[in-house]
Amino acid sequence: MSRSLHIPTVVIGAGAAGLMCGVHAGQGTVILDHAKTPGEKIRISGGGRCNFINLHSGPHAFLSQNPHFAKSALSRYSQWDFIDLVDQHKIAWHEKTLGQLFCDESSQQIIDMLLDEAARAEASVWLNTHVKDISHDGSCFQLELARGGKPLSLSTDALVIASGGKSIPKIGATDFGYRIARQFGHKIVETRPALVPLTFGGSFAELSGLSVPARISCNGTAFEEGLLFTHRGLSGPSILQVSSYWRDGDPITVHLMPGMDLVEALQSERSRSGRKDLATALGAYVPKRLAADRTTAAGLTGNLADQSDAKLRILGDALTNWHLTPTGSEGYRKAEVTLGGVDTDGLQAKTMESRSQSGLYFIGEVVDVTGWLGGYNFHWAWASGVAAGQAIRAKKS
Ligand SMILES: Cc1cc2nc3c(=O)[nH]c(=O)nc-3n(C[C@H](O)[C@H](O)[C@H](O)COP(=O)(O)OP(=O)(O)OC[C@H]3O[C@@H](n4cnc5c(N)ncnc54)[C@H](O)[C@@H]3O)c2cc1C
Structure with a gap:
């Protein structure tokens, strides 16, 4: 009763x-x-x-x-x-x-x-x-x-x-x-x-664990905070923030060196130490694993002296204008809101x-x-x- x-x-x-x-x-x-x-x-x-x-x-x-x-x-x-x-x-x-x-x-x-x-x-x-x-x-x-x-x-x-x-x-x-x-x-x-890690089908497994400052933009909104590479994709505050503006199928743009002109920095390094390996030179600004990944993504090898301004700009783009399309998000299981x-x-x-x-x-x-x-x-x-x-x-x- x-x-x-x-x-x-x-x-x-x-x-x-x-x-x-x-x-x-x-x-x-x-x-x-x-x-x-x-x-x-x-x-x-x-x-x-x-x-x-x-x-x-x-x-x-x-x-x-x-x-x-x-x-x-x-x-x-x-x-x-x-x-x-x-x-x-x-x-x-x-x-x-x-x-x-x-x-x-x-x-x-x-x-x-x-x-x-x-x-x-x-x-x-x-x-x-x-x-x-x-x-x-x-x-x-x-x-x-x-x-x-x-x-x-x-x-x-x-x-x-x-x-x-x-x-x-x-x-x-x-x-x-x-x-x-x-x-x-x-x-x-x-x-x-929302406020959720984005997944990329495991494409960042080799960079997993790296954490760098970045500016991430999506659909006209940008956040400049930490970025974390994970086994399943991207996380960290900048990604969580931008995830609230992201919808299935939308690309995001990653800028790994906010506040810095990378091409100019590499050009001046080239004039001082042309024999330095390109990925090693880049490693002064981002973690070595990431430097190697981005150099390969830009299709570049060799020393700084081997790189024309145009090639350095291609590398600059691979780090500061990196377009990526998430395959999804971690969903409600991991979303903060x-x-x-x-x-x-x-x-x-x-x-x-x-x-x-x-x-x-x-x-x-x-x-x-x-x-x-x-x-x-x-x-x-x-x-x-x-x-x-x-x-x-x-x-x-
Ligand atoms: C991992 C994590 C970390 C977070 N960290 C932060 C932070 O640091 N700062 C920040 O601002 N926000 C943070 N958030 C977001 C924040 O926790 C939420 O926005 C906030 O708790 C929402 O408050 P609410 O009272 O509306 O809901 P909740 O806090 O979720 O409370 C809802 C309550 O309703 C109860 N409930 C649900 N269904 C039923 C039902 N059928 N019958 C009876 N009871 C029910 C639940 O048990 C729960 O106790 C975080 C979220 C997560 C998941």
């Missing part, structure tokens, strides 16, 4: 956005999750140190079919607000690079901070809780759950979907949020893996509330707002969680 109770606000998903929403939605909120532990993605983020925000965060760093949608929430809960919260909890942090802030110790500190704030706000976290069915009876939402294996029916006035995207299914990612959105008449912007999601046209930018179903909210990664690599995705999770939480609390009072 199942019990039935009324909960003022139910948040589905105890991840970054859901916990933050629970903190702001007010007393009696229940944040439920099918996982055994809350905030698993926070825990594994930033190599275990959680890149929790970016100093330079702003709407420019987000992809969405409506680039204006995120502006309101991001500006009302800025990076400085989150840094204040982290400081209040005496969590030590440092800037790694490009405005990316990480915990000095462990990402678990961010999870503990959110759980502590949720407890203070008298919100409860129910783990190991599975949602079997959701409906709306005209006055409130009816939820059929299995909590710790036992059936439970409840009703709620405000239902927040914070179940994230599809990336990393092995730690609990599901398409749940998109299904609920469709059930209540929302459109879904096509989803695909899911691009696309609940169409923002169906949501109110200030509150994240559905335009078609009063009391229904979508926050975090399930929404069609995706940040660059570097702490931006958590900013969206925090900011959209606060926007919905505050709106729900304001409605109650």
Whole structure:
């Protein structure tokens, strides 16, 4: 026999956005999750140190079919607000690079901070809780759950979907949020893996393990950060960033020596040490394995003195204008985020509330707002969680 109770606000998903929403939605909120532990993605983020925000965060760093949608929430809960919260909890942090802030110790500190704030706000976290069915009876939402294996029916006035995207299914990612959105008449912007390594059919196996600075461009957008050669293809921050702009079949362009005129450097080396082997000379600027690979790719052998200006330009192109077409990506198994999601046209930018179903909210990664690599995705999770939480609390009072 199942019990039935009324909960003022139910948040589905105890991840970054859901916990933050629970903190702001007010007393009696229940944040439920099918996982055994809350905030698993926070825990594994930033190599275990959680890149929790970016100093330079702003709407420019987000992809969405409506680039204006995120502006309101991001500006009302800025990076400085989150840094204040982290400081209040005496969590030590440092800037790694490009405005990316990480915990000095462990990402678990961010999870503990959110759980502590949720407890203070008298919100409860129910783990190991599975949602079997959701409906709306005209006055409130009816939820059929299995909590710790036992059936439970409840009703709620405000239902927040914070179940994230599809990336990393092995730690609990599901398409749940998109299904609920469709059930209540929302459109879904096509989803695909983003911030993901690109594959090239094993063509870089011999360069595997090399890491170099690079500028990678695709479809008019370029990122200058590290590039990593792997057994299956290319990875590293520059590739992850550009993967969000890449679609099947698109070429990418690799520039291995940003900020340097390679041809000029080799010409002047040729005038000083013409007898130097070309690949050896190139090895002064890039790792030796890569120098050998690019020299072979340009079809060149011999000493510097054997190379005409035209040949040096061919080599320059092989390093700075290297066109490659990925065969695919590593998919949701390795993607840090899911691009696309609940169409923002169906949501109110200030509150994240559905335009078609009063009391229904979508926050975090399930929404069609995706940040660059570097702490931006958590900013969206925090900011959209606060926007919905505050709106729900304001409605109650
Ligand atoms: C390896 C990795 C590293 C990352 N590092 C960073 C980083 O350093 N900085 C950064 O800004 N971003 C990072 N990200 C991205 C960031 O983790 C996400 O954008 C963010 O967690 C999204 O928050 P969310 O609350 O929307 O979703 P999530 O954090 O994914 O939370 C969703 C929650 O919903 C639960 N859930 C799912 N389906 C159901 C269901 N059917 N019933 C009940 N519960 C359900 C899940 O168990 C999960 O707890 C990283 C992502 C990955 C995969």
